[in-house]
Amino acid sequence: MKARLDPAKVAPELMSAMLELEGKVRNSGLPLRLIHLVKIRASQMNGCAYCVHMHVKEAHESGETHERLHLLSTWQESPLFSPRERAALAWTESLTLIAETRAPDDVYEELSRELTEAERVKLTMVIVAINGWNRIAVGFRKVHPVKSDDAAA
Secondary structure (H helix, E strand, O other): OOOOOOHHHHOHHHHHHHHHHHHHHHOOOOOHHHHHHHHHHHHHHHOOHHHHHHHHHHHHHOOOOHHHHHHHHHHHHOOOOOHHHHHHHHHHHHHHOHHHHOOOHHHHHHHHHHOOHHHHHHHHHHHHHHHHHHHHHHHOOOOOOOOOOOOOO
16 A cells, blocks of 8 residues: 555644544543543454554554454443443444434434543544544555565565
């Protein structure tokens, strides 16, 4: 796969606004562990290898376990995720697939039991940001770093 263009070079002022949003959601006060899970799950759903690669690496560096990351795509079937994380992941999936799900009331009600109003807004903005990044990276075919010995022949 070859990158189509570098949006930061073509439209630096707009990409700078995305980076500002990213900084604000990262420092919103939500636990970094939760932010990583949400970013990885949305990126998996959107097929964004660049973002999955980046956020899995960051999650490992922040202390997230390999086991939980391996099971994230099947979080509903695993006991490794807390009720709070499950509510956040369900909300992530419903907003990532908004055209299909329409953000169902039962998902929001569960989220409301687990997160405060302020946390719900912060989480929603994390989801908005990662879905935006996924669309930029997938649309412009951003390629994740590849070690030469890992590359396909």
